[in-house]
Amino acid sequence: MRHIISVLVENEFGVLARVAGLFSGRGFNIESLCVGETLEPEISSMTIVTTGSDSILEQILKQLNKLVNVIKVTDFQDADYVSREMVLVKVNAEERTREEVLRMIEIFRGRVVDVSPRSYVVEITGNEEKVRAFLALVRPLGIKELVRTGSVAMMRGEKVMRANDKQSKGGSNGEDVLRK
Amino acid sequence: MTSGPGATNTVTGIATAYMDSVPIVVFSGQVNTVLIGNDAFQEADIVGITRPCTKHNYLVRDVTEMARIIKEAFYIARSGRPGPVLIDIPKDVSAALTEFTYPEKVRIRGYQPTYAGHPGQIKKAVKLINSSKRPVLYTGGGIITSGAAKELRAFAERLSIPVTNTLMGLGGFPGNHPQFLGMLGMHGTYAANMAITNADTIIAVGARFDDRATGKVEEFGSRAKIIHVDIDPTSISKNIRVDIPIVGDAKNVLRRMLQVVEEDKESFGGAWDHAIADWLRQVERWKTEFPLSYTRNGTLKPQYVIERIHELTGGKAIIATEVGQNQMWTAQFYKFLEPRRLMTSGGLGTMGYGFPAAIGAQVAYPDMLVVDIAGDGSIQMNIQELATAVQYGLPVKVVILNNGCLGMVRQWQELFYEKRYAISVLECVPNFVKLAEAYGAVGYEIEHESEVDRVLKKAFANGRPTLVDAHVNPEEGVYPIVPAGAALSDMLLV
Numbered sequence: 203m204r205h206i207i208s209v210l211v212e213n214e215f216g217v218l219a220r221v222a223g224l225f226s227g228r229g230f231n232i233e234s235l236c237v238g239e240t241l242e243p244e245i246s247s248m249t250i251v252t253t254g255s256d257s258i259l260e261q262i263l264k265q266l267n268k269l270v271n272v273i274k275v276t277d278f279q280d281a282d283y284v285s286r287e288m289v290l291v292k293v294n295a296e297e298r299t300r301e302e303v304l305r306m307i308e309i310f311r312g313r314v315v316d317v318s319p320r321s322y323v324v325e326i327t328g329n330e331e332k333v334r335a336f337l338a339l340v341r342p343l344g345i346k347e348l349v350r351t352g353s354v355a356m357m358r359g360e361k362v363m364r365a366n367d368k369q370s371k372g373g374s375n376g377e378d379v380l381r382k
Numbered sequence: 383m384t385s386g387p388g389a390t391n392t393v394t395g396i397a398t399a400y401m402d403s404v405p406i407v408v409f410s411g412q413v414n415t416v417l418i419g420n421d422a423f424q425e426a427d428i429v430g431i432t433r434p435c436t437k438h439n440y441l442v443r444d445v446t447e448m449a450r451i452i453k454e455a456f457y458i459a460r461s462g463r464p465g466p467v468l469i470d471i472p473k474d475v476s477a478a479l480t481e482f483t484y485p486e487k488v489r490i491r492g493y494q495p496t497y498a499g500h501p502g503q504i505k506k507a508v509k510l511i512n513s514s515k516r517p518v519l520y521t522g523g524g525i526i527t528s529g530a531a532k533e534l535r536a537f538a539e540r541l542s543i544p545v546t547n548t549l550m551g552l553g554g555f556p557g558n559h560p561q562f563l564g565m566l567g568m569h570g571t572y573a574a575n576m577a578i579t580n581a582d583t584i585i586a587v588g589a590r591f592d593d594r595a596t597g598k599v600e601e602f603g604s605r606a607k608i609i610h611v612d613i614d615p616t617s618i619s620k621n622i623r624v625d626i627p628i629v630g631d632a633k634n635v636l637r638r639m640l641q642v643v644e645e646d647k648e649s650f651g652g653a654w655d656h657a658i659a660d661w662l663r664q665v666e667r668w669k670t671e672f673p674l675s676y677t678r679n680g681t682l683k684p685q686y687v688i689e690r691i692h693e694l695t696g697g698k699a700i701i702a703t704e705v706g707q708n709q710m711w712t713a714q715f716y717k718f719l720e721p722r723r724l725m726t727s728g729g730l731g732t733m734g735y736g737f738p739a740a741i742g743a744q745v746a747y748p749d750m751l752v753v754d755i756a757g758d759g760s761i762q763m764n765i766q767e768l769a770t771a772v773q774y775g776l777p778v779k780v781v782i783l784n785n786g787c788l789g790m791v792r793q794w795q796e797l798f799y800e801k802r803y804a805i806s807v808l809e810c811v812p813n814f815v816k817l818a819e820a821y822g823a824v825g826y827e828i829e830h831e832s833e834v835d836r837v838l839k840k841a842f843a844n845g846r847p848t849l850v851d852a853h854v855n856p857e858e859g860v861y862p863i864v865p866a867g868a869a870l871s872d873m874l875l876v
């Protein structure tokens with residue numbers, strides 16, 4: 203199962219290495235990892251996209267929680283959330299296909315951010331399905347290069363992920379870390 | 383310790399502490415702040431190297447942070463599930479001056495160990511126990527760490543539940559108690575492994591379902607519902623899915639569980655005794671059918687030496703072990719009566735652990751008898767520490783069960799690799815008595831069974847660092863043994 207996990211961490215030296223090392227050391231999957239400062243500059247948020255069975259996910263969440271610099275772990279699974287990723291794609295734009303590429307970009311509300319005689323650099327922002335759909339459509343026309351930011355995610359509505367919502371690690375029965 | 387090589391030399395010790403939840407704070411030197419990252423002389427990224435084997439670590443970049451970091455380090459090392467913390471201090475930072483203010487409190491936003499078990503889960507657990515007919519307690523090092531031996535005993539005795547310990551849990555329940563089954567696992571007793579295999583309810587407390595304890599996981603307690611009490615949520619449902627997880631401190635949770643039992647005296651009265659009577663009879667049969675044993679045949683048996691050490695120390699010495707057969711025989715034949723009497727590298731299995739650990743214990747407890755039960759292989763990993771013992775006048779005792787080989791490796795080759803004894807026979811074993819004497823320690827030798835008591839008594843009474851070289855029968859194996867990957871019920875008994 204694919205999960206998007208948000209991790210609030212202390213914005214400190216070496217924290218990214220701790221999180222990344224946890225995944226590699228324990229053989230967990232990372233599809234993407236995206237880090238940046240939050241409203242509070244001393245706290246960073248990481249959005250991690252990972253896959254694994256329920257029991258692996260349970261371990262991932264618990265192990266993340268166990269890191270001393272990790273303040274809060276949220277699994278978006280079963281939550282109402284929005285997620286976005288930005289992708290830069292350098293696509294072939296031959297005379298024959300230029301028009302078609304532009305049409306697709308328009309349909310997907312992308313933007314051409316650089317133009318050259320034989321290619322466009324296109325910026326596409328969207329959730330996973332949108333990005334996948336766009337790439338599937340332009341792939342036959344020839345993608346020269348692709349860079350992705352990885353997903354970021356946020357709860358819909360009023361709910362916010364607050365770092366001062368301290369949680370006692372593992373909660374009280376070891377299960378409530380899983381769904382919070 | 384020294385930056386670079388000094389720091390990297392501690393990695394095995396740190397990893398050993400990490401696996402066995404031992405709280406230590408390690409201070410490492412680092413090159414000058416401006417040189418970090420430049421491949422300077424004696425530079426090693428020890429924070430990076432130890433990241434996966436410390437509970438937490440720090441690089442102090444400014445002397446004004448030092449007091450806070452030290453306070454935090456000791457707090458993190460000792461609280462929750464204890465573990466090692468490393469503090470790396472660059473040369474310029476250690477030389478810098480600052481006003482010393484030691485913080486009263488620590489505040490670490492992301493660190494909040496859970497001590498109290500969830501009341502609802504505790505009730506559920508007691509209810510499950512009440513409905514069981516074949517309960518067993520499987521307890522580990524968490525009992526010792528949390529200081530829960532008294533609570534465990536009260537709980538086990540109140541409900542008459544048999545108890546098995548992991549290696550790290552030995553001493554958490556008295557080794558001579560009628561309800562004690564001995565250690566479980568690869569070299570566990572027949573009774574312990576049969577009880578786990580046939581139980582309908584396993585109450586695991588402060589144990590982490592290590593593969594040496596569980597054997598083939600699919601068959602571990604496959605007829606049982608499992609209650610798991612542990613302070614570390616990641617230990618729960620990691621290797622084996624459990625039915626009732628309780629995150630909390632063992633002492634707290636056991637005390638609370640007993641209260642819940644007492645509130646429900648009815649359910650745990652005569653009906654309870656009746657319900658588990660058949661089971662207790664069965665467990666007793668297993669205990670008498672195949673107790674731990676060895677054959678005395680005139681040769682010097684390692685198990686005999688350990689039994690005599692137990693007898694002569696009244697089971698009250700602080701015992702360290704090395705790794706291998708010496709460790710397993712100690713676990714089997716030195717009946718630990720109290721917690722904190724055994725120091726052994728369980729999780730990492732680090733040869734060379736025992737002697738330095740014994741020296742440390744002797745520093746902490748100058749008036750106690752401290753004995754390292756060693757193998758001739760393992761002792762050579764840190765034998766230079768004889769110098770430390772002599773220099774500081776620490777009267778530690780080392781008893782080498784000298785079988786002329788890396789016995790545990792030899793045993794596996796005998797049983798599972800058609801007796802191809804590759805690299806396991808030590809063709810050059812030093813004269814340990816002379817070696818001890820060369821350091822200024824005392825050395826004794828034991829060749830025959832008949833000398834054991836006399837030499838051990840002399841060694842334990844001489845007040846000096848002493849090494850006893852006991853030439854034991856090299857053919858002796860550790861039994862029972864569950865072959866790697868087999869189920870606990872598939873024991874080879876002899």
Ligand SMILES: Cc1ncc(C[n+]2csc(CCOP(=O)(O)OP(=O)(O)O)c2C)c(N)n1
Binds near residue numbers: 706708761785
């Ligand atoms: C540092 C280290 N290296 C290798 C091993 C693998 N190993 C486990 S037991 C053992 C043999 C130990 O021999 P010895 O100390 O003579 O003890 P015995 O088994 O004979 O009692 C070895 C090599 C280990 N546990 N630790």
